[in-house]
Amino acid sequence: MMRLLTTIMLLALLVFGLWSWVDYDYWLLGPSPAHYTWWWPEEFSTIGQDIDSLFYLIAVMVAVMFVITMGGLVLFTWKYSAKRQDKAVFSHGSHKLELLWTAVPAGLLLIIAFSQMSTFAEIQFASATQDEEGNDLPVHCEIWASQFDWRFRYPGKDGRFGTNDDFESPYELVLPLQENEEGDAKKLVFLLRSRDVLHSFFVPHLRFKRDAVPGMTQRIWLGIDDKQMEEVLATREEKSFDIICAELCGWGHYKMSGRVRVLPQDQYEAWVDEMTAQQFGNS
Amino acid sequence: MANQRTLRTVPGRHLAAAGLLAVAVASCDYDPGHADLPWRLSLNNKAVLADAGLSASEAQVTGALTTLFGTAQNPRHLITGDMYDAEEDPNLAGDLELSDEQLEAIVTDNRVKRFPAQLELIAAGRFSEVPEPLYAQDLWAKWQRDFAPLHTGTPGEEGAPAVFTGADEAFPVDDIWVPGLGDEATWGEAATALFENWYPSLRESAEMYRAQCLHCHGNEGGGDGPTAEFLEPRPRDYRLGKFKWVAVDNGKRPRRDDLVSILKNGAYFTAMPSFDRFSEGQLNGLADYVRLLAMRGETETLLALEMTGSDTGDLPLDTVQTSYADVWEGWRDAEENYVAGEVDVPRWDGMSADEMVRRTEHGRELFMGTTANCFSCHGADGRGAEGATLPISLAEVVEADSLDADYERRGGYRWVERRNAKGEVVKDKADQPLMDLYRIKPDDWGNPSMPRNFTRTIFRGGSRPIDIFRRVKYGIGGTIMPASEASLTDDDLWDIVLYVKHLANSNDLAREYERKAAAAARMHEAEHGHGDHAEDHDAEEASH
Numbered sequence: 001m002m003r004l005l006t007t008i009m010l011l012a013l014l015v016f017g018l019w020s021w022v023d024y025d026y027w028l029l030g031p032s033p034a035h036y037t038w039w040w041p042e043e044f045s046t047i048g049q050d051i052d053s054l055f056y057l058i059a060v061m062v063a064v065m066f067v068i069t070m071g072g073l074v075l076f077t078w079k080y081s082a083k084r085q086d087k088a089v090f091s092h093g094s095h096k097l098e099l100l101w102t103a104v105p106a107g108l109l110l111i112i113a114f115s116q117m118s119t120f121a122e123i124q125f126a127s128a129t130q131d132e133e134g135n136d137l138p139v140h141c142e143i144w145a146s147q148f149d150w151r152f153r154y155p156g157k158d159g160r161f162g163t164n165d166d167f168e169s170p171y172e173l174v175l176p177l178q179e180n181e182e183g184d185a186k187k188l189v190f191l192l193r194s195r196d197v198l199h200s201f202f203v204p205h206l207r208f209k210r211d212a213v214p215g216m217t218q219r220i221w222l223g224i225d226d227k228q229m230e231e232v233l234a235t236r237e238e239k240s241f242d243i244i245c246a247e248l249c250g251w252g253h254y255k256m257s258g259r260v261r262v263l264p265q266d267q268y269e270a271w272v273d274e275m276t277a278q279q280f281g282n283s
Numbered sequence: 284m285a286n287q288r289t290l291r292t293v294p295g296r297h298l299a300a301a302g303l304l305a306v307a308v309a310s311c312d313y314d315p316g317h318a319d320l321p322w323r324l325s326l327n328n329k330a331v332l333a334d335a336g337l338s339a340s341e342a343q344v345t346g347a348l349t350t351l352f353g354t355a356q357n358p359r360h361l362i363t364g365d366m367y368d369a370e371e372d373p374n375l376a377g378d379l380e381l382s383d384e385q386l387e388a389i390v391t392d393n394r395v396k397r398f399p400a401q402l403e404l405i406a407a408g409r410f411s412e413v414p415e416p417l418y419a420q421d422l423w424a425k426w427q428r429d430f431a432p433l434h435t436g437t438p439g440e441e442g443a444p445a446v447f448t449g450a451d452e453a454f455p456v457d458d459i460w461v462p463g464l465g466d467e468a469t470w471g472e473a474a475t476a477l478f479e480n481w482y483p484s485l486r487e488s489a490e491m492y493r494a495q496c497l498h499c500h501g502n503e504g505g506g507d508g509p510t511a512e513f514l515e516p517r518p519r520d521y522r523l524g525k526f527k528w529v530a531v532d533n534g535k536r537p538r539r540d541d542l543v544s545i546l547k548n549g550a551y552f553t554a555m556p557s558f559d560r561f562s563e564g565q566l567n568g569l570a571d572y573v574r575l576l577a578m579r580g581e582t583e584t585l586l587a588l589e590m591t592g593s594d595t596g597d598l599p600l601d602t603v604q605t606s607y608a609d610v611w612e613g614w615r616d617a618e619e620n621y622v623a624g625e626v627d628v629p630r631w632d633g634m635s636a637d638e639m640v641r642r643t644e645h646g647r648e649l650f651m652g653t654t655a656n657c658f659s660c661h662g663a664d665g666r667g668a669e670g671a672t673l674p675i676s677l678a679e680v681v682e683a684d685s686l687d688a689d690y691e692r693r694g695g696y697r698w699v700e701r702r703n704a705k706g707e708v709v710k711d712k713a714d715q716p717l718m719d720l721y722r723i724k725p726d727d728w729g730n731p732s733m734p735r736n737f738t739r740t741i742f743r744g745g746s747r748p749i750d751i752f753r754r755v756k757y758g759i760g761g762t763i764m765p766a767s768e769a770s771l772t773d774d775d776l777w778d779i780v781l782y783v784k785h786l787a788n789s790n791d792l793a794r795e796y797e798r799k800a801a802a803a804a805r806m807h808e809a810e811h812g813h814g815d816h817a818e819d820h821d822a823e824e825a826s827h
Contacts, residue, residue, distance in 0.1 A: 134807070136800060142793060149549050149556045157632070161793030164784055165632040168746055170548045171559040191796065195552060195741075217796050237399045251510060255556055280628045282749045 002097065008068060009104040016061050016111050042232040043207050046185050046223030050119040051207040058112060065108070129189045129219040136219070140188040143173070143220075145199035145212040148252035150243055156276060167279040173243060173260045176268035177226050185223045192218040200247035203260055205232070209246055224262055317493040320502045322348070322355045325522060325580065328587040335591035343598040344586050351607050352579045355502060358485045360575065363607065376482035379539075379571065380618060385563070390479050392562035398478045405474045418491035418565070421484045422477070430474055483568030485575060491565060492572050499554060504576030506728065514554045520728050521573055522580020524613065525761035528744025531620035533758040533766040536577075536613045538621055542570035550743045574614060581610045622757065626773050628749050631781065639781075646782030649775055654768055657779065660734040665786040667734035727761035734764075737783050738790035746787075751780045 039059075040052065122128060129137050142153040142161065152173045156165030178186040192201055194212035201220075202209040210220050233239060243258035263271060293299075324341060332338055353359045360373040373379075381389070394402060401413050410430070415423050483491070493502070499518040501507040506520035519526065528545060529537040546566045549557035558566065585606040590598055631639065650657040650665075661667045726732050735742070744750055744759070755776050758766040767776055788794070 135804070146552055147554065149551065151551065155793075161797070162788040162791030163632075164748070164781075164788065168551075170551070171557040191793070193792065217792070237403075238395060251513070252554060252556065257560060258557075259560075276632075279747050280630055280632075280749075281747075282626060282628050283623050 002094070005072075005097075006100055009100060012061075012064055012068070013104055013107050013111075016057065016108060019057055019060075040207075041204055042228075042235070043205055044225050044229035044232050045206040045208065046225050047119065047123055048207045048225070048228075050122070054116050054119060057115065061108060061112070065105075123221075126219070129187070129221050137187060137189045137221075139191055139219075140175070141169075141173070142191045142193065143201060143212070144193055144195060145201065145245070145249075145256075146195035147197065147250050148245070148256035150201075150245075150256065150258035152258075154272070154275070156279070157272070165276060165279065167275045169275065171258050172240070173258060174268065174271055175222070175224065175260065175262045176265050177224060177229075177262060178265060179226075185225055187221045187223050189219055189221045192220050197249050198247050199245050199249045199256070202244050202246035203241065204244070205241040206260070211247055229262060317497055317502070318356070318490075320355060320493070322352075322503050322579070324583060324587075325503065325505055328583055331587050331591060335596070337590060337596050340590065340596060340598070344583060344590065347586055347598060347603045348579060348583055351582060351603070352575060355489065356486070358489050358572065358575055360578075361607065363604070365608070374485060376484075379482075379567075381567070385567070389482060389562070389564040389567065393479050393481050393564055396560075397481070397562040397564065401478050402475060405471060405478070408471070410470075410474065418494065419481065419483070419487050420490060421487055422481050426474075426477065430470070430477070482564050483571075485568075485572055488565075488568035488572035492569060495558070496569070504573065504580060510554075516553050516733070517728065517730050518554065520580075521577040522584070523727055523761060524577045524581045524610075525727060527759050527761060528750070528754075529760065530622055530753060531617065531757075532622060534760060535620040536617045538617045539567060539570045539574070542573055543567055544745075546570065548745065551746075552741045553743060578610050578614060581613075582606055585609065622753065626749075626752070628752075629777055631748070642778050643781050643785045645775075646778035646780070646785070649771070649779050650782050655771060655775075655779060660732075660763065661737065662734075665737040665783070667736040668732070669736040669739075726763065732763045737786040740787040740791055742787075748777075748780055748784065751783055752776060755779055755783075 040055075043049075043052065045051075127134075131137060138159060139155065139161070141155070144151045144153060150171065150173070152169045153161070154167050154169065155161045156163065156167055158165055175188055178188070180186045192210060192212050193216070194214045196214060198214070199212040200209060201212055203222075206222055206224070208220070208222055210218065212218070240259040240261040243260055245253055245256035247253075249256065324344060328344070329338070329341065332341060332344070351361045362372055362374075366372065398416060401416060404410070404413050413426070492500075496508075498508045498510045499506070499514065500521070501511065501518075504521035506518040508518065511518050524536060525534075526537045526541065526545075528550065529535075529541040531537060531541065543566050545555070546558045546561075546569060548559075549555050558569075561569075586598060586603065589602050589606065590596060593599075593602075634642075649655045650661075651663065740746075742751060744754060754764065756767050756773075758764050
């Protein structure tokens with residue numbers, strides 16, 4: 001029994017250790033944006049593949065360990081629950097076994113820790129929203145969370161907030177498809193704020209989730225993979241994507257929704273023109 | 284070990300397990316029971332009738348209202364003789380004066396947002412698989428009744444007519460709007476047209492209202508739904524017929540577009556969120572239903588007053604007719620009260636810095652002056668009810684008794700039901716303790732007036748210059764915010780708007796964030812001595 005357990009757990013360590021190094025999605029599921037849809041919707045974010053790889057690594061790791069531990073629990077409960085009249089055995093436990101079930105989970109945790117570090121840094125570090133010289137990248141728009149409403153405030157044509165040409169877009173976050181000099185997707189930087197309580201800005205299709213904390217201004221960024229997005233858009237009638245609140249924020253939490261719409265650069269500029277005209281319109 | 288108790292020996296364990304399972308299954312199909320709720324009289328009108336000793340006559344008012352507006356499950360406007368003569372039917376979508384753009388938007392939304400799944404199946408010829416949509420029971424009834432042959436066969440097959448034979452004029456659900464199709468239309472075309480051109484009937488909108496709006500606004504639109512008590516500000520009570528953020532002259536009834544605009548944009552930083560996820564048709568239909576509820580509430584109050592005012596305590600037919608006509612009078616011409624296009628919005632983004640400073644300064648003078656008198660409610664610092672000191676006109680000290688008497692005189696304040704210590708339901712005035720505490724003047728709904736704090740950059744009725752201009756020029760209906768003095772020109776009002784925007788902009792969090800970032804950058808430069816990045820931020824700041 002002991003030998004069997006040791007073998008299974010060490011095997012798990014080996015498999016997940018290898019998994020975290022190998023770009024598994026190519027040999028397992030194929031390189032298509034629709035490849036993960038058995039759990040998540042399609043994605044078109046520049047960080048989506050990394051997030052998904054981590055998600056499935058951890059999900060499968062947890063699932064396997066769940067089956068092993070729960071299976072053991074059920075097995076032993078069943079095995080030793082018979083109406084036996086044996087005398088109890090006095091035991092100090094097994095030193096080897098304790099070593100094993102401490103070391104293997106520790107190893108698994110280390111695998112999780114090391115495999116997510118670079119992705120975490122890419123998304124979360126302050127440098128993620130700065131250029132190479134350490135200057136903050138310009139802010140695309142402000143995302144305001146409040147009970148029970150997402151509201152997006154754009155700086156208008158002057159690119160500055162707190163001026164008269166700022167305009168608000170309730171419900172709908174509109175993003176441009178922009179490329180930098182190298183032809184890669186440009187980072188769009190946002191200020192995420194809450195007006196009242198904790199909310200969480202969650203865009204499942206962009207694999208992005210971040211808590212909006214009252215009193216805090218967070219710089220977050222999104223990158224859009226245009227080729228992947230075209231593939232996703234081709235499969236659906238509706239051209240916008242859900243924004244939801246992923247932190248229970250009160251009785252109306254369930255209705256706190258919004259949409260993301262991504263437009264090519266010229267259409268985006270036309271949209272900004274239209275919103276500016278509305279801002280100064282008299283309708 | 285023989286007497287060891289395990290789960291297997293617990294008596295009644297099968298019963299307990301079955302009970303738990305039954306509870307779990309039953310709670311999966313939870314029905315809040317809103318569907319059968321009848322419309323009730325408002326507590327205020329009941330009190331008015333009770334005071335006059337006419338409680339027994341409540342049934343007369345209820346009966347009259349049922350004749351005029353139907354029931355909550357089957358709401359409709361009564362068509363009077365005048366309307367009949369004018370060939371006007373407010374229940375028909377075709378009579379609702381929808382513009383071409385609105386019609387187009389409704390059809391597009393029906394196609395993309397509302398019925399994409401249904402239309403896809405119809406286009407594929409899989410008619411029998413078309414699923415029932417939410418909040419469209421009349422459409423569904425028509426689909427099942429008139430398009431029944433499609434459910435079993437495909438067009439062209441035996442048993443199913445190949446050609447649509449035209450709309451059935453005798454179809455009883457007459458408030459579904461299906462435009463005339465030619466006799467040559469196929470079943471597929473007719474089915475597509477049915478879904479694409481859908482505009483909700485009042486019955487369908489009422490169904491949606493009960494699911495989406497009732498829990499705050501209440502079954503009768505009295506702003507007294509189950510969640511209302513927990514909200515600040517309180518949800519709107521439609522029954523006064525007054526709405527705050529509208530593009531009509533002060534005190535006039537709102538247009539459908541005013542209501543739809545609030546549905547789409549929400550009232551920011553209140554519990555009213557944006558309902559943009561619903562289709563154009565659904566939102567317009569909801570606005571129609573809100574209008575019906577408002578008209579019903581207004582009529583109810585009129586009838587109660589007429590009854591207590593008359594000698595006999597009876598409700599003659601002509602009184603009901605006159606009251607109904609009076610209420611219609613206010614709503615019929617709502618579109619004509621529209622104040623758009625009356626003024627041009629100045630393009631401040633192209634204005635020179637000097638001009639900007641001059642006009643903002645002028646706006647400040649007006650704000651602090653006694654003609655416009657803004658400061659007396661909104662405070663010298665523009666922080667309104669949240670300012671360091673309570674603005675002078677709000678701080679009128681009134682004795683509790685006279686405050687009560689003042690409440691009794693006004694017709695429209697709101698009652699709420701509470702339970703006392705004995706568990707009995709008692710009526711109570713909304714927010715009375717708060718107003719007693721602060722002595723704040725109530726608005727027409729009986730809620731404390733809270734003049735806006737401009738430094739929070741939150742404008743509930745919209746933050747566009749024209750939105751703020753309309754609040755300044757026409758006032759906010761039902762509140763202590765009045766229409767502007769006639770001696771102030773539009774240019775003066777625009778300067779006030781500019782100053783209000785300035786208050787908001789100069790306290791904008793984003794500005795603070797910019798300042799902090801700039802300070803951090805300066806410190807970084809001072810420490811590391813990287814070149815001299817001229818910081819023109821402060822110079823720019825001065826110009827605003």
